[in-house]
Amino acid sequence: MKRIEAIxxxxxxxxxxxxxxxxxxxxxxxxYYVKDRLRNFYVQGSMGAxxxxxxxxxxxxxxxxxxxxxxxxxxxxxxxxxVVLKKLQKEGEIDNLQLYIxxxxxxxxxxxxxxxxxxxxxxxxxxxxTIFVSDSEIDVPRIDIPHVELKRRFVNALRE
Amino acid sequence: MKLKFGLxxxxxxxxxxxxxxxxTSEEQAFAIAAGCILSGxxxxxxxxxxxxxxxxxxxxxxxLPYEIPFPRLTLSLRRKPHHxxxxxxxxxxxxxxxxxxxxEVVEQK
Numbered sequence: 140m141k142r143i144e145a146i147x148x149x150x151x152x153x154x155x156x157x158x159x160x161x162x163x164x165x166x167x168x169x170x171y172y173v174k175d176r177l178r179n180f181y182v183q184g185s186m187g188a189x190x191x192x193x194x195x196x197x198x199x200x201x202x203x204x205x206x207x208x209x210x211x212x213x214x215x216x217x218x219x220x221x222v223v224l225k226k227l228q229k230e231g232e233i234d235n236l237q238l239y240i241x242x243x244x245x246x247x248x249x250x251x252x253x254x255x256x257x258x259x260x261x262x263x264x265x266x267x268x269t270i271f272v273s274d275s276e277i278d279v280p281r282i283d284i285p286h287v288e289l290k291r292r293f294v295n296a297l298r299e
Numbered sequence: 300m301k302l303k304f305g306l307x308x309x310x311x312x313x314x315x316x317x318x319x320x321x322x323t324s325e326e327q328a329f330a331i332a333a334g335c336i337l338s339g340x341x342x343x344x345x346x347x348x349x350x351x352x353x354x355x356x357x358x359x360x361x362x363l364p365y366e367i368p369f370p371r372l373t374l375s376l377r378r379k380p381h382h383x384x385x386x387x388x389x390x391x392x393x394x395x396x397x398x399x400x401x402x403e404v405v406e407q408k
Contacts, residue, residue, distance in 0.1 A: 184360030195334020221325035
């Protein structure tokens with residue numbers, strides 16, 4: 140499946156009040172392109188931070204589902220996040236975080252260098268869904284809303 | 300949850316008895332705190348100064364560009380033994396360079 144098709148399928152399950160957090164690179168850009176929403180938070184740098192941000196959002200918004208969409212490179216750089224997520228899931232502290240790992244086995248944004256994800260099944264580390272994806276074969280534009288505005292509208296949308 | 304996230308240090312252990320769970324990296328503590336702040340909450344984070352060094356990326360690539368206010372930080376400042384010396388010498392400069400003033404620095408005596 141192409142990455143952008145996987146993103147479309149995930150977004151189809153997102154209710155209006157739900158939260159979507161996406162990791163740096165193509166995943167944030169393609170999510171913005173497919174369906175920009177006020178309750179989307181696009182991480183654009185900060186490799187490895189997206190799952191943690193999602194955990195914080197899930198803790199503080201128990202009435203909303205939090206969809207976290209990340210790449211294999213983003214997961215691998217801070218793999219410990221999955222262990223903490225497992226702990227919170229197992230102890231019932233979080234039941235509203237849906238983690239989707241879009242695994243293309245490469246660092247696409249930097250030229251397609253291989254990651255080491257081929258030797259690990261992320262699903263053995265925590266409750267998550269792994270989707271093996273290929274390139275979207277479409278060059279979507281960069282996010283053209285300033286960072287501060289993205290944050291402002293996201294924060295406001297969570298107040299509603 | 301009390302929304303206190305971080306990693307322990309023996310020098311601040313008295314201040315972190317009531318945390319929800321111990322994180323596995325300081326960067327993760329800042330990431331979870333960011334999710335709380337975006338939700339209108341006021342989390343706290345705690346760590347040793349070596350962990351501040353590990354967190355420079357998330358502070359400069361998430362908090363600063365998105366103008367997410369820094370969470371209250373309890374920071375143990377260590378200079379001894381020798382492997383703590385070099386980060387200890389630049390910790391306050393790092394805080395100043397980032398503009399991190401919402402911090403209580405607890406220095407080893």
